[in-house]
Amino acid sequence: MKLYKVYLFDFDYTLADSSRGIVMCFRNVLERHQHTGITDDEIKRTIGKTLQESFSILTGITDADTLEAYKKEYVKEADVHMTVNTFLFPETEEVLTRLKTCGAKIGIISTKYRYRIMELLSKKLPSNFLDIIVGGEDVKEPKPSPEGVLLAIKELGCNKEEVLYIGDSIVDAETAQAAQVDFAGVLHGATTREELSAYSHVEIMKSLSEL
Incomplete structure (x- = not known):
């Protein structure tokens, strides 16, 4: 090369x-809103996309306001869990x-x-x-x-x-x-x-x- x-x-x-931290943050938000049955691998496959895109892929939700709210919850989770993981x-x-x-x-x-x-x-x-x-x-x-x-x-x-x-x-x-x-x-x-x-x-x- x-x-x-x-x-x-x-x-x-x-x-x-950062997959450990990412999965943890997604799972905390998803479970808070009763989105179950989503595997770690499914979450990892969305890494690299925007948070709104990832939440939409994982939940099927397309409402922009809901996705923005999930994003804000994720950011708060990441403030606690991301860097150490x-x-x-x-x-x-x-x-x-x-x-x-x-x-x-x-x-x-x-x-x-x-x-x-x-x-x-x-x-x-x-x-x-x-x-x-x-x-x-x-x-x-x-x-x-x-x-x-x-x-x-x-x-x-x-x-x-x-x-x-x-x-x-x-x-x-x-x-x-x-x-x-x-x-x-x-x-x-x-x-x-x-x-x-x-x-x-x-x-x-x-x-x-x-x-």
Whole structure:
């Protein structure tokens, strides 16, 4: 794989495993509203989508006000449970450090709130280690809209040809496609190699170490 000048990463299931916290928060909200029979795997399959989309998929609810209310309840749950139940993948710190040593710029594009990402990474990485973090509160349209990636490209002053976007899900593959940047998939999450391979990619990796 060629060396890029900019590496933009998804967060959940790409750099970190937050599935324990995510499942816990979803389950607390779902059970509070008597939504039963939903498996952990079904919840994990929605990781990467917006909270409203995820709740709609899991419950069948389409009413915008109800979905917004569930989102707000989830955020309150996440304030308590998310960071303590999120762990970087074993290779994450080493890979990011090596990329920085090679002179690359590093960023994160996520539907997760920026402050939540920073809360976790502040305990793991030096301050100002990342060149940019674009969270869900920083864009008008969530992934797979290219807005977040294009914002990072503009802020970092680079060309699309110099950028690799790395993610674990179909949403990430579609985001890279919409932004017209190269995509590399990583098989940390619930999405299969076959599902990711259906999209244009430079690599489908078992772990970030292959970067």
